[in-house]
Amino acid sequence: MAKPIKKALGIDIGGSGVKGAPVHLKRGELLAERFRIPTPRPATPKAVANTVAEIAKHFRWKGPIGCTVPGLVRDGVVEMASNLDPTWNGTHVARLIKKKTGCKVAVMNDADAAGLAEMKYGAGKGKKGVVLLLTFGTGIGSALFLDGRLLPNTEFGHLQIGGQLAEDIAAHSVRETQDLEWDAWARGRVQEVIDHIEFLFSPDLIIIGGGASRPDRWAEFGHLLHTRAKLVPAALGNNAGIVGAGIVARAQIPRKRKRGKKWLTNQPSSSLTGTTELFEGEDDGKAEGFSATS
Numbered sequence: 001m002a003k004p005i006k007k008a009l010g011i012d013i014g015g016s017g018v019k020g021a022p023v024h025l026k027r028g029e030l031l032a033e034r035f036r037i038p039t040p041r042p043a044t045p046k047a048v049a050n051t052v053a054e055i056a057k058h059f060r061w062k063g064p065i066g067c068t069v070p071g072l073v074r075d076g077v078v079e080m081a082s083n084l085d086p087t088w089n090g091t092h093v094a095r096l097i098k099k100k101t102g103c104k105v106a107v108m109n110d111a112d113a114a115g116l117a118e119m120k121y122g123a124g125k126g127k128k129g130v131v132l133l134l135t136f137g138t139g140i141g142s143a144l145f146l147d148g149r150l151l152p153n154t155e156f157g158h159l160q161i162g163g164q165l166a167e168d169i170a171a172h173s174v175r176e177t178q179d180l181e182w183d184a185w186a187r188g189r190v191q192e193v194i195d196h197i198e199f200l201f202s203p204d205l206i207i208i209g210g211g212a213s214r215p216d217r218w219a220e221f222g223h224l225l226h227t228r229a230k231l232v233p234a235a236l237g238n239n240a241g242i243v244g245a246g247i248v249a250r251a252q253i254p255r256k257r258k259r260g261k262k263w264l265t266n267q268p269s270s271s272l273t274g275t276t277e278l279f280e281g282e283d284d285g286k287a288e289g290f291s292a293t294s
Helices: 045-058 093-101 110-121 166-170 172-177 182-201 215-224 237-252 269-275
Strands: 007-013 017-024 035-038 065-069 071-074 077-081 105-109 130-136 140-146 149-151 205-209 230-233 278-281 287-290
Touching: 007 045, 007 110, 007 237, 017 045, 017 237, 035 045, 045 065, 045 093, 065 093, 065 110, 065 237, 071 105, 093 105, 105 110, 105 237, 110 130, 110 140, 110 149, 110 205, 110 237, 130 182, 140 166, 140 182, 166 172, 166 182, 172 182, 182 215, 205 237, 215 230
Parallel strands: 007 065, 065 105, 130 205, 205 230
Antiparallel strands: 007 017, 017 035, 071 077, 130 140, 140 149, 278 287
16 A cells, blocks of 8 residues: 655746755655756746756656646646746646656646645644735745635736736846845835735735745845734745645645545645645554644
8 A cells, every 4th residue: 555655856946946855745844955957048848847857857856746836727737827938828737747757746836835835834834814925036926825725826926006017016036137225125115015915815924935035135124014914934935835846746646545544636736725635644654634724
């Protein structure tokens, strides 16, 4: 009888870089130093899949792979890509990467995966109510939870604020390309976006993730932001996407059933992300259902 997956290769596909590492799925920790390759240009599905294969080869990986993609993902298919080549739209990414790596593959929206990691292992662990994760990197990603359950594919970075997309106003890449001081970016850009989203959803906790959550960067601007909700940086930092990708691999990739136990089988991502009810097996082979807050 097959035991639950104890580790998976988590790969976070971003607009500027593709990074990955093996993930210990009980502890939510990286088992090796992450390996990063710049996102190819143009960032076509085939080119990025080849990059993912390079990362798998770097770790000599033959097991399950979880991948995150910046865009709307449903059942392994990218319906709308953000900050990647338009040819991603309609691509069955899970099948493409499986063909390139020879490994079983699961795929999820990048911010949703990072949110799952933070809710299971990080700043959102055990938190009830409305929890909002916002990732500030090449764009702005989002994950929204109610009592530990995920509402998938929110893409709040695409909200219109004053006639502009939120991520065109306040992504961390905007600060870099426009050479904005931390104060001007935080007070004049990030605050506007957070105010708008907080007004719409009234979260109890806001977690800031992505490249901007790196401790040295958070120290530059975190204290400049003011919210009604509690505001914290991602505990897993910019590795949350990698850890979340590992969680997705464990949840979506089918396993055999064990007599007397209901083991997670091939759930479609739409079903999984709508509830975040995964099955976590411990070293003794037992499988227990849990939500992200358990």
